[in-house]
């Protein structure tokens with residue numbers, strides 16, 4: 001376990017981005033901002049560094065990682081793109097879309113990072129700090145969300161520090177992230193498949209493809225026992241406090257995660273209230289989601305509240321990813 005490291009928190013300026021690239025080259029573990037959530041990065045081609053990510057996060061090692069690269073040209077060195085994958089990459093990169101593609105023959109990414117699969121998940125992040133870091137480093141950086149496995153994903157550098165202090169080398173603080181939920185993952189299989197709803201709405205992807213995205217089967221493929229998106233564990237993004245969905249009223253002493261401006265019976269007796277978006281804006285709600293879950297969890301623990309009640313959120317656009325994360329938080 002990589003406990004006992006001194007974790008440096010640094011501003012994401014040019015000097016520290018250069019230092020971060022050196023840290024990656026030396027096999028270090030580094031948290032950095034992307035537009036979706038903070039990632040915990042390591043050199044994708046260095047198996048020991050990749051193993052360090054699994055240790056620092058306490059992550060089950062069957063769960064493969066996303067390779068982050070600076071641009072499409074770099075992506076084409078590690079995976080094979082067909083016409084459909086190219087169309088998606090050209091429409092949405094850089095941005096919150098991850099493509100699962102067949103590995104290139106000479107793919108340099110460590111087997112441990114892809115959990116022995118012959119496919120690889122790739123994304124080109126849009127955040128200027130992530131982009132500068134990837135350019136300075138030159139190679140692919142594997143990066144899961146920078147939290148202890150199963151916890152709420154980090155949307156600020158302070159969230160990263162509270163989970164991973166002493167377990168990683170460095171955190172680049174680029175301020176709060178913009179999107180707030182992880183990238184959308186599309187499997188570029190014979191039938192393109194939405195493996196994880198995320199920061200790019202399904203509808204936008206379907207418009208470019210000119211067809212609808214399939215949903216993954218509920219059961220893992222029985223021949224290999226390998227789930228299509230192995231990280232989609234039922235319980236994930238979990239606060240310590242119980243989460244109650246589709247609340248139509250607040251019970252005395254519950255904390256409330258609200259959405260929209262409709263009045264809610266019992267709200268005056270809530271232990272704490274945060275509103276994802278008073279205006280009912282799903283983008284604003286996605287940005288606030290993980291930070292508010294962390295804050296309400298802390299408030300509930302401090303006040304002895306037994307439960308975080310969550311108001312319904314519409315399921316279109318970014319609402320699909322928000323509801324996916326809320327369901328996993330409630331398991």
Ligand code: TXA
Nearest residue numbers: 036039064065119120121144145182183228229230231
């Ligand atoms: O927005 C994001 O995607 C963030 C930032 C840091 O880029 N990263 C992120 O990574 O969410 P992580 O490790 O928390 O989630 C990666 C997901 C997991 O569900 C994993 O199982 C899936 O990607 N995945 C990775 N490689 C795969 C593959 N070859 N086939 C299917 N799913 C894969």
Ligand code: MG
Nearest residue numbers: 144145146153
């Ligand atoms: Mg994660």
